[in-house]
Amino acid sequence: xxxxxxKVFLLFIAYVVxxxxxxxxxxxxxxxxxxxxxxxxxxxxxxxxxxxxRRYEKNFMFYxxxxxxxxxxxxxxxxxKTANLLQPKIVEIVGNEAYGSLRANxxxxxxxxxxxxxxxxxxxxxxxxxxxxxxEFAQDLLRQKKLRIHTALNRIxxxxxxxxxxxxxxxxxxxxxxxxxxxxxxxxVQRAAEGVAKGDYAAVQQISSEDPISLLMRSAFRNMAGExxxxxxxxxxxxxxxxxxxxxxxxxxxLNNPLNNVSLTADTLLEELDDLPKEEIRExxxxxxxxxxxxxGVVRNLLDFSREEQRSLSRLDIATVISQTLKLxxxxxxxxxxxxxxxxxxxLPAIRGDLHYLQQVFINLFLNADQAxxxxxxxxxxxxxxxxxxxxxxxxxxxxxxxxxxxxxxDPFFTTKPVGxxxxxxxxxxxxxxxxxxxxxxxxxxxxxxxxxxVRLPLLAEGEEA
Numbered sequence: 001x002x003x004x005x006x007k008v009f010l011l012f013i014a015y016v017v018x019x020x021x022x023x024x025x026x027x028x029x030x031x032x033x034x035x036x037x038x039x040x041x042x043x044x045x046x047x048x049x050x051x052x053x054r055r056y057e058k059n060f061m062f063y064x065x066x067x068x069x070x071x072x073x074x075x076x077x078x079x080x081k082t083a084n085l086l087q088p089k090i091v092e093i094v095g096n097e098a099y100g101s102l103r104a105n106x107x108x109x110x111x112x113x114x115x116x117x118x119x120x121x122x123x124x125x126x127x128x129x130x131x132x133x134x135x136e137f138a139q140d141l142l143r144q145k146k147l148r149i150h151t152a153l154n155r156i157x158x159x160x161x162x163x164x165x166x167x168x169x170x171x172x173x174x175x176x177x178x179x180x181x182x183x184x185x186x187x188x189v190q191r192a193a194e195g196v197a198k199g200d201y202a203a204v205q206q207i208s209s210e211d212p213i214s215l216l217m218r219s220a221f222r223n224m225a226g227e228x229x230x231x232x233x234x235x236x237x238x239x240x241x242x243x244x245x246x247x248x249x250x251x252x253x254x255l256n257n258p259l260n261n262v263s264l265t266a267d268t269l270l271e272e273l274d275d276l277p278k279e280e281i282r283e284x285x286x287x288x289x290x291x292x293x294x295x296x297g298v299v300r301n302l303l304d305f306s307r308e309e310q311r312s313l314s315r316l317d318i319a320t321v322i323s324q325t326l327k328l329x330x331x332x333x334x335x336x337x338x339x340x341x342x343x344x345x346x347x348l349p350a351i352r353g354d355l356h357y358l359q360q361v362f363i364n365l366f367l368n369a370d371q372a373x374x375x376x377x378x379x380x381x382x383x384x385x386x387x388x389x390x391x392x393x394x395x396x397x398x399x400x401x402x403x404x405x406x407x408x409x410x411d412p413f414f415t416t417k418p419v420g421x422x423x424x425x426x427x428x429x430x431x432x433x434x435x436x437x438x439x440x441x442x443x444x445x446x447x448x449x450x451x452x453x454x455v456r457l458p459l460l461a462e463g464e465e466a
Contacts, residue, residue, distance in 0.1 A: 022159075022163050039145065040145050040146065042082055042085070042086055043086070043141060043145050044142065045078075045079075046083055046138050046141075047135070049079035049082065050075070050076070050079050050134045050135055051135060052072075053073075053079065053109075053113075053131065054131045054134075056069065056072035056075070057069075057072055057113065057128070060116065060117075069117040070117075076109065076113070079138075080103075080106045083106070089145075090102070090141065093141060093145060094140075094141065105130055105133055105137070108130055109134060112126055112127040112130055258291035258292070262288050262291045265284050266288060268284065269284045269288075313353055314352070314353070315350050315351075315460060316352070316355060316358070317351075318348060318390055318457075319344045319383070321353075321355060321359065321362065322342065322362065322381055324359065325359045325363055326340065328359070328363060329367060332367070332370065333370055336373070336376060337375075337377075338373055338377055338378070339377070339378045339379070340378075341379070341380045341381070342382075343380070343381070344383040345383075348383060348384070349385060349460060350459070351437075351459060352458065353437050354437075357436075360429075360430075361430045361455065362394070364426045364427070364430055365430070365453050366379065366394070368427075369398060371398075372399050372400075372451065373396055373397065374398070374399070377397045379394070379395070380393070380394075380395040381393070381394055382395075385459065389439070389456040389457060389458060389459060390457045390458075390459050391455070392457070393453070393454050393455075394454075394455070395451070395452040395453075396450045397450040398451065399447070399450075400445045400446050400448050401451055402447050406444075409427050410430075410431045410441075437457055437458070439455065439456045439458060440455075440456045441453065441454065441455050442454045
């Protein structure tokens with residue numbers, strides 16, 4: 001975040017500097033243009049003074065009056081004085097050599113006027129030539145100065161347009177560049193949000209940019225994914241407790257049978273202890289031990305399922321996972337008149353997984369099937385190897401689902417149960433658990449034709465350590 005703030009600040013500083021330089025350049029051009037306008041007025045003055053000198057010269061030619069030449073001298077002196085003041089500007093336009101020629105021609109023209117004033121008619125032609133040269137020089141000087149002013153004016157007019165065009169081009173490039181990055185980030189946000197919602201955290205790493213905003217987004221999603229992972233663990237444990245509550249009636253029935261047998265056997269043994277032979281006593285005690293072991297097994301399975309411990313993936317046999325899960329829900333299914341058909345061939349490759357989490361998956365699938373078959377039915381469980389994965393199908397012949405429901409069953413908080421009877425998190429949690437195992441889960445159903453949930457789990461290669 002600090003690096004991003006520094007970049008934004010530096011970008012702002014660069015913009016301020018650029019605009020300051022642009023404004024400074026524009027101000028300098030305006031000031032230079034104003035100066036050129038002042039100088040061109042002075043160039044006009046030089047031309048006007050020379051033209052006035054020529055006018056008095058022509059008057060003298062037509063009406064020989066010495067006073068006319070004195071006036072001509074005044075204007076010529078003024079033109080020479082102005083030219084001397086404008087020396088740097090004239091040199092800048094025509095060069096030192098041309099400026100020297102101007103000074104020399106003014107001096108020669110003054111000399112010729114003096115000769116003409118003293119009655120020397122032989123210099124009249126030379127005087128006219130010098131005057132013409134001075135006029136043409138002043139006009140050419142003025143024309144070149146106007147051309148320079150016109151160029152400067154074009155530059156002043158062009159500069160803002162050029163800056164605007166440059167800014168527009170840069171803005172367009174930056175806009176397209178940033179738009180692509182923003183779209184990439186939005187796509188990343190969409191993928192990451194969808195992945196995190198479904199428990200697939202791999203999408204969090206799918207942004208390739210290393211700019212501060214992308215790094216910040218990735219860090220935020222990582223933190224969110226970690227937090228959601230923790231929350232999901234808590235939800236799984238909470239769902240587990242809910243499942244335990246649902247299993248209570250089945251567990252009670254499962255425990256009640258061996259306890260009744262133990263109680264009856266103990267009563268019989270107590271009443272007839274003195275009359276029974278040792279063999280029958282031993283047989284009754286063996287029955288008590290067996291029934292006690294049976295009850296202990298039920299309790300142990302329940303404790304193993306509900307125990308909170310550090311989870312780690314281990315080598316598992318899917319037949320063992322299914323059989324241990326059915327021990328927890330078998331009586332619940334039997335009480336609701338749900339028959340179970342298991343088709344798991346021997347010799348299936350092992351999988352890498354967490355027994356307790358996978359039990360959570362199949363308990364939820366079995367109980368969902370039980371709830372879908374309100375009048376009883378058949379739960380079919382089959383497993384086989386399929387394209388390098390272990391495929392487990394859990395099918396029921398219950399009420400089924402329509403396409404709209406089927407498309408949303410793995411969405412968090414989506415449920416078709418009445419308010420207060422379902423959170424809509426069961427299948428979402430199952431989806432997350434299967435994804436963590438590197439597998440997938442799909443569902444297929446039609447209204448009134450039951451539903452089939454297909455779980456695919458990676459196989460553990462032969463000789464591979466779990």
